[in-house]
Amino acid sequence: MAEERGTHDHDHDHDHDHDLTFQPNIEDSEAGRYELMTYAIRELLMEKGHLTPDELRAAQEKVESLQHSDGAKVIAKAWTDVDFKNRLLDDGNAALAEVGVDAGAAKMTVVENTDDVQNVVVCTLCSCYPRAVLGMPPDWYRSKSYRSRVVIEPRQVLSEFGTNVPDDMTVRVHDSLADLRYLVIPRRPEGTDGWSEDQLAAIVTRDTMVGVANPTAS
Amino acid sequence: MSGNFAPGDTVQVISTHPPGHRRTPYYIRGKTGEIERVCGDFANPEELAYGFDGLPKKTLYRVRFKQTHVWSDYAGPESDTVDVDIYEHWLLPA
Numbered sequence: 001m002a003e004e005r006g007t008h009d010h011d012h013d014h015d016h017d018h019d020l021t022f023q024p025n026i027e028d029s030e031a032g033r034y035e036l037m038t039y040a041i042r043e044l045l046m047e048k049g050h051l052t053p054d055e056l057r058a059a060q061e062k063v064e065s066l067q068h069s070d071g072a073k074v075i076a077k078a079w080t081d082v083d084f085k086n087r088l089l090d091d092g093n094a095a096l097a098e099v100g101v102d103a104g105a106a107k108m109t110v111v112e113n114t115d116d117v118q119n120v121v122v123c124t125l126c127s128c129y130p131r132a133v134l135g136m137p138p139d140w141y142r143s144k145s146y147r148s149r150v151v152i153e154p155r156q157v158l159s160e161f162g163t164n165v166p167d168d169m170t171v172r173v174h175d176s177l178a179d180l181r182y183l184v185i186p187r188r189p190e191g192t193d194g195w196s197e198d199q200l201a202a203i204v205t206r207d208t209m210v211g212v213a214n215p216t217a218s
Numbered sequence: 219m220s221g222n223f224a225p226g227d228t229v230q231v232i233s234t235h236p237p238g239h240r241r242t243p244y245y246i247r248g249k250t251g252e253i254e255r256v257c258g259d260f261a262n263p264e265e266l267a268y269g270f271d272g273l274p275k276k277t278l279y280r281v282r283f284k285q286t287h288v289w290s291d292y293a294g295p296e297s298d299t300v301d302v303d304i305y306e307h308w309l310l311p312a
Contacts, residue, residue: 107258109257124243124245125243151300152292153294154294154298155298156293167294167295170295170298170299171294171299172298172299172301173285173298173300174301175243175246175300175301175303177242177243177304178241178263178305179263179278180278180280180303
């Protein structure tokens with residue numbers, strides 16, 4: 001017969017195992033208020049016929065299939081076609097549409113890293129992120145630590161990412177709060193003359209387009 | 219009341235703390251910066267959040283602030299900035 005757990009009174013210096021520990025299932029944690037509201041709204045939408053389970057699944061699948069490689073292609077094109085780059089800086093949504101990327105309702109604001117400026121993007125209020133070109137944001141982008149610190153001590157945070165910005169360069173933080181989404185055009189590294197767009201796209205990583213890292217030729 | 223500011227104008231963010239879904243972060247309230255660009259007119263997200271239509275649309279600006287002004291103990295060079303998107307109803311001429 002099982003002993004009633006947690007009620008017995010004894011020292012814990014003995015050496016037998018108590019409970020085995022299991023890795024928790026994510027479903028096991030108690031649903032928070034907003035999670036419950038989300039479930040309720042989802043069920044109502046389905047009950048009333050506004051949304052089918054398959055439509056919901058397909059929408060999720062689409063969002064999660066967006067890849068930063070789309071952004072990388074755009075950057076590679078900007079590096080090799082200065083007119084395209086200028087159009088991108090001037091009107092991000094229109095220039096992205098030229099290459100078949102639908103940036104949606106948000107206004108894509110494209111900023112360029114130069115020899116004098118390192119741009120870095122954050123959303124201090126939530127986690128606004130240019131999903132149309134970069135896919136889902138990494139966990140660190142959504143963390144409270146990144147969101148609060150990168151705006152207060154950007155150089156320190158960048159150095160923790162391995163990016164040291166010399167004092168004679170400007171660090172420009174962009175706080176993306178509601179209707180703007182930012183894409184950083186990294187500096188094209190030396191040693192890439194004559195590279196094809198595909199070769200260039202391969203070195204443009206997600207983090208270089210958020211501005212916390214810089215691409216290298218190797 | 220739209221499009222009152224132009225690039226280069228100096229503006230001050232209103233220092234107020236109303237309840238609700240506000241898109242102007244606390245750290246920038248009361249600070250003075252320069253209009254970097256006019257981003258266009260958007261339905262007001264502070265109204266959209268509660269199911270209203272967000273109309274009339276509000277002009278959105280990108281305002282550039284010197285980090286050394288925003289944070290009194292900022293550790294980087296004078297030239298560092300933070301660019302924040304701010305709706306017109308949060309801005310005053312300065």
